[in-house]
Amino acid sequence: MGGQDNAAPIASDTPDWLSSSGQNNVAPVSSDTPDWLQGLEAQTPSAPAAQTPEPQKNDAELGDVPSWLKAAAPQSSIYQDLSVAAPESSAQPSDSNWLSSLDASVTAKPTPAPLPVDSGLGEGTDNLFTDMPDWLSSANETPPIAPSTPEEASEPALETGQLPAWVQAMRPVEAVVSGSAPTTSQAESRGALAGLQSVLPAAPNYAPTSKPKPYSLKLQASSEQLSQAALLEQIIAAETSPVSIASFSPLGASRALRWILASVFFAMAFVVLFTRTQIFSLPVDIPLEVGSALQVVQSIPEGAPVLVAFDYDAARAGEMEAAAAPVFDQTLLLRHPRLALISTHEIGAMLGEKFITGQLLADHSYQREKQFVNLGYLPGGQMGIRAFAQNPSATTPFDVSFNKVWESNILKGVNSFSQFAAFIIVTDNADSARAWIEQTTFARGAMPILVISSAQSAPMIQPYYASQQISGLVSGLHGGAIFEQNNAGRPGTARAYWDAYSIGMLLAMAFMLGGGLWSFFIGARERAAAREANS
Amino acid sequence: MAIPLDLITGALSFLFTLLIFSYVIGDNPLFRIGVYIFVGVSAGYIAAIAFWQVLMPRLVTPLMNGNLFMVVPLLFAVLILMKVSPNLASLARFAMAFIVGVGAAVTIAGAVTGTLIPQVMGTINAFDLNLAAARGIPVMEVIFNGVFILAGTIFSLAYFHFGARPKADGTMQRLSLIELAAWIGRIFIGITLGAVFAGVFSAALTAFIERIHSLIQFIGTFM
Numbered sequence: 217m218g219g220q221d222n223a224a225p226i227a228s229d230t231p232d233w234l235s236s237s238g239q240n241n242v243a244p245v246s247s248d249t250p251d252w253l254q255g256l257e258a259q260t261p262s263a264p265a266a267q268t269p270e271p272q273k274n275d276a277e278l279g280d281v282p283s284w285l286k287a288a289a290p291q292s293s294i295y296q297d298l299s300v301a302a303p304e305s306s307a308q309p310s311d312s313n314w315l316s317s318l319d320a321s322v323t324a325k326p327t328p329a330p331l332p333v334d335s336g337l338g339e340g341t342d343n344l345f346t347d348m349p350d351w352l353s354s355a356n357e358t359p360p361i362a363p364s365t366p367e368e369a370s371e372p373a374l375e376t377g378q379l380p381a382w383v384q385a386m387r388p389v390e391a392v393v394s395g396s397a398p399t400t401s402q403a404e405s406r407g408a409l410a411g412l413q414s415v416l417p418a419a420p421n422y423a424p425t426s427k428p429k430p431y432s433l434k435l436q437a438s439s440e441q442l443s444q445a446a447l448l449e450q451i452i453a454a455e456t457s458p459v460s461i462a463s464f465s466p467l468g469a470s471r472a473l474r475w476i477l478a479s480v481f482f483a484m485a486f487v488v489l490f491t492r493t494q495i496f497s498l499p500v501d502i503p504l505e506v507g508s509a510l511q512v513v514q515s516i517p518e519g520a521p522v523l524v525a526f527d528y529d530a531a532r533a534g535e536m537e538a539a540a541a542p543v544f545d546q547t548l549l550l551r552h553p554r555l556a557l558i559s560t561h562e563i564g565a566m567l568g569e570k571f572i573t574g575q576l577l578a579d580h581s582y583q584r585e586k587q588f589v590n591l592g593y594l595p596g597g598q599m600g601i602r603a604f605a606q607n608p609s610a611t612t613p614f615d616v617s618f619n620k621v622w623e624s625n626i627l628k629g630v631n632s633f634s635q636f637a638a639f640i641i642v643t644d645n646a647d648s649a650r651a652w653i654e655q656t657t658f659a660r661g662a663m664p665i666l667v668i669s670s671a672q673s674a675p676m677i678q679p680y681y682a683s684q685q686i687s688g689l690v691s692g693l694h695g696g697a698i699f700e701q702n703n704a705g706r707p708g709t710a711r712a713y714w715d716a717y718s719i720g721m722l723l724a725m726a727f728m729l730g731g732g733l734w735s736f737f738i739g740a741r742e743r744a745a746a747r748e749a750n751s
Numbered sequence: 752m753a754i755p756l757d758l759i760t761g762a763l764s765f766l767f768t769l770l771i772f773s774y775v776i777g778d779n780p781l782f783r784i785g786v787y788i789f790v791g792v793s794a795g796y797i798a799a800i801a802f803w804q805v806l807m808p809r810l811v812t813p814l815m816n817g818n819l820f821m822v823v824p825l826l827f828a829v830l831i832l833m834k835v836s837p838n839l840a841s842l843a844r845f846a847m848a849f850i851v852g853v854g855a856a857v858t859i860a861g862a863v864t865g866t867l868i869p870q871v872m873g874t875i876n877a878f879d880l881n882l883a884a885a886r887g888i889p890v891m892e893v894i895f896n897g898v899f900i901l902a903g904t905i906f907s908l909a910y911f912h913f914g915a916r917p918k919a920d921g922t923m924q925r926l927s928l929i930e931l932a933a934w935i936g937r938i939f940i941g942i943t944l945g946a947v948f949a950g951v952f953s954a955a956l957t958a959f960i961e962r963i964h965s966l967i968q969f970i971g972t973f974m
Contacts, residue, residue, distance in 0.1 A: 471777075478775040485963040504886065534961025535954050562797045565804075592804040599857050614808045644954070654865025655857070671953040675946045682900070683873025685865070692950070693957045716960045717953075724952060 477727065484723060488716040496718040498697045498711065505681045506698045509688025512638060512664045513547045520637030521630050522553040525652060526568030527561050528644035532670055533571075538709045539696035540642050540668045541576040546703040548580040553637065554626045555588035558612065560601065560648060565592045565616065568642070576707050585619065589626045592616040598651045605633045605659035634661035642668045646676035653685055666690070693717055758972070765969045768962050874904055906936030907943075 403413045437445070502510075516522060528536045547553060555572065559565040569590050572582050582588055591612045594600045604611040609622040609631065621627055630636060633656060643649045649667055656665075664687035669677050671692025680686045690699055697710035705711060770785030810828070813821045827846040833839040876882060877897035880890060888896075909932035915923040925933065 474775070481959070482963070485960055486967070489960065489964050489967050504888075532954065532958065534965075535957040538957060538961065562800045563793070566796075593800050595801075595805050595809075597854070598861060599854055602857050602861070614812075616804060618808060618812075650866065651861070654861035657861070657865045657869075670950070671957070672947065672950040674950055675943060679870060679873065682877070683869045685869050685873075692953055694953070712964065713957065713960050716963075717956060720956045720960065721953070724956070 480723060481720060484719055485716050488719060489712070492712070493715050494711070496715050498701050498714055499694065500701070502698055502702070503695075505678070505689035505691075506695055507688075508681070509543065509666050509690050509695075509699065510702055512666045512688045513543060514550070515664065516547065516551045516553055516638050519552050519554060521556060521627060521635070522547075522638045522640060523556050523558065523633075523636040524568065524640045524642065526557060526559045526564040526571070526642050527648040527652075528564065528567065528642060528670070529561065530563060530567060532644040533567055535670055535693060536642060536644055536668070537571055537574075537576060538693050538713060539670075539690055540571065541707050541709050542696050542699040542703045543640075543666070543668055543690055544572070544577055545580075545706045546699070548577060548582065549703075549706070552587075555582070556591055556621075556627060556630075556636070557588060558591040558594050558604070560594050560597065560651070562593055565590050576709060579707075585615075585617070585624065585626070587626070589619075589621040589624065590616045591621065598655050601651055601655040605656040608633055633659040634663050636663055638664050638666060640666045640668065644670035644673060646673035649673065649677050649680070653680055657685070664688070668695075761965075761969045761972065765966060768966060772962075874900060877901060902935075903939040906932050907939050908936070909933045910936035910940060 404410050404415050409415045557565055557568040557572070559568060569584065571577070572588060573584075580587075584590055592615060594604055594612065596603065600611070613620060613622065615621045622630070639652075639656070639660065641649055641652050643652075646669070649669060653665065665685070666688045667677055667680075667686050667690070669689065669691045671694065674689065674691030674695075677686070677689060677691070681689045690696060693710060693713055697714055700706065700708070700710040767785050767788070770781045773779055773781045773785075810821055810824060814825065827849070830846040831843045833842040877900045878894065880893060883890070883893035909929055912925070912929055912933065914929070915925045918924055924930070
């Protein structure tokens with residue numbers, strides 16, 4: 217069994233270039249092996265001579281193994297393996313294929329050869345592989361019994377858990393774990409590998425230097441923060457929880473009640489106005505604000521320019537005209553002022569002109585461009601008012617007919633806002649009155665301001681009279697009636713409306729009082745019934 | 752035979768008054784016709800006013816007369832008109848910022864100098880006996896009115912003071928003094944709102960009576 221024996225079949229099956237190299241079994245191994253591999257082989261701790269065959273001899277036996285596999289496999293393993301299988305290999309000289317010979321060696325040797333015990337550097341490495349799991353170590357403990365009969369040899373040579381020698385040879389070389397592999401065979405006590413022994417560490421020379429720092433899972437928060445968080449949770453819970461909508465039972469008789477109320481008011485107004493009754497007397501007492509308004513009217517110089525702002529909607533024209541008619545009637549009758557109409561409402565100037573030239577003041581025969589001018593709509597809201605107060609002629613150079621009114625006889629001598637003899641605001645909106653009062657404060661000087669307002673806005677305008685920012689206030693039909701009393705009963709509008717107004721107010725009070733009492737008794741009865749039901 | 756203009760206007764007024772009064776029986780086509788006509792006529796009239804009383808005298812005529820300063824409001828108007836297009840709406844920001852800024856400044860300045868300070872001074876001067884004498888008001892009435900106005904003002908303001916402190920059980924509560932003042936202030940506010948409601952009803956009733964009176968007068972022209 218020398219190299220010559222194994223070399224012959226190789227030469228027969230291999231091509232010429234390979235057979236030529238195979239004729240010299242000893243020399244080609246060393247000649248085919250590169251220098252770096254030779255150096256590595258020299259450094260690799262080879263098996264002692266007593267346990268491993270001579271290298272040349274094994275090289276000859278491994279003539280079927282390609283040189284790259286020889287280089288990849290540790291020599292000790294391969295040589296060890298092949299040394300055991302050498303008799304079998306010699307029994308099958310015709311198997312020229314290197315893999316066939318390898319398979320044959322495996323099948324012929326069902327139990328792996330005992331691992332060589334190396335000294336020195338390879339000791340730790342071998343210990344690493346000898347400390348195998350139980351299933352593997354048990355396999356190692358099986359006594360290697362060589363098959364004595366061909367039947368035994370034909371049995372499956374590789375049992376479960378047994379590693380063939382060449383697989384063991386593929387294990388990490390000693391150089392990788394040289395000297396660093398742990399020699400302990402203690403079983404892993406934690407982790408996914410718990411219970412296994414000789415498990416490779418995660419990294420060489422790795423060992424936890426300290427116990428991991430424990431971190432508390434409890435939220436670090438103060439009691440105030442916790443209370444605020446609880447409050448936030450309550451708010452969120454309140455937002456997400458459905459809230460039952462309070463349902464109000466509709467008035468069962470609302471439609472009938474509306475018909476009844478409307479019928480009563482219609483009947484009352486028709487009867488009273490058609491019969492022209494005068495049951496109720498006009499108010500006699502003169503409030504301070506109306507008395508001051510009377511003084512303002514009487515203090516206007518004869519033929520003086522007066523600025524009038526008509527800031528009300530057409531829907532309030534009936535009330536506003538009833539309140540303003542006595543004031544203007546007395547003013548026009550006594551002082552014959554030159555009027556300049558203006559409005560911050562789009563239709564205010566038209567309503568103002570209708571009022572001045574209308575039926576209520578028809579006796580005075582005021583005509584546009586003769587006794588009054590209509591400056592029209594003043595745009596811009598409060599900005600427009602302020603601009604007009606600063607420079608009236610530049611803000612509204614034309615009237616509604618494109619005439620340059622500031623050069624006319626009506627506004628002759630008026631170059632600034634304060635040169636008007638008086639300023640009368642006719643409005644149904646407290647905001648409109650407030651805007652005129654606020655934005656003309658700096659420009660009006662001692663010019664008196666008289667406000668004729670709707671009854672609904674009078675409570676909000678009243679403080680401006682208390683602070684003396686306005687000189688007089690006439691509000692609603694009540695104010696107009698008082699003024700009419702002091703105007704010799706002219707023009708009589710308030711008188712015509714007064715009875716219907718008084719009866720209507722009484723009816724409203726009666727309905728509200730009766731409805732309130734009815735609701736109170738109904739509620740008391742329901743509560744009493746509920747108490748009885750509960751008891 | 753010429754129809755008098757007053758008769759036409761009176762007939763229209765009579766007709767539309769009845770259309771609006773038909774709402775008493777509920778929402779119906781007659782009421783809707785009246786409302787739609789009022790809205791349409793108002794919109795058309797306001798558009799005409801905007802053109803003839805704003806654009807023409809304040810923009811077009813000065814521009815035609817060579818006032819180049821009017822180019823600025825014209826440019827602003829064009830920029831604001833860009834808001835009709837979502838892609839060009841951002842061009843209106845400068846003009847809108849100018850309008851909002853100037854408007855806010857004018858409003859705030861007017862409110863401070865025209866309402867806030869004068870109303871505070873008016874509340875203080877409610878006890879001015881000389882001023883009351885000049886108005887011919889008796890001294891006792893001046894004192895009573897002054898105390899009443901001052902109390903109403905303070906208590907009403909206290910009602911709108913919502914500062915509170917937490918109690919031991921976590922609930923929030925105002926100071927006892929503020930709570931008492933707020934309770935009194937609520938009475939004053941209730942009286943004020945009642946007066947406002949009475950004014951609203953009075954104004955509506957007057958308008959209603961005026962309309963009924965106009966109907967009777969229109970009918971009376973044929974009798």
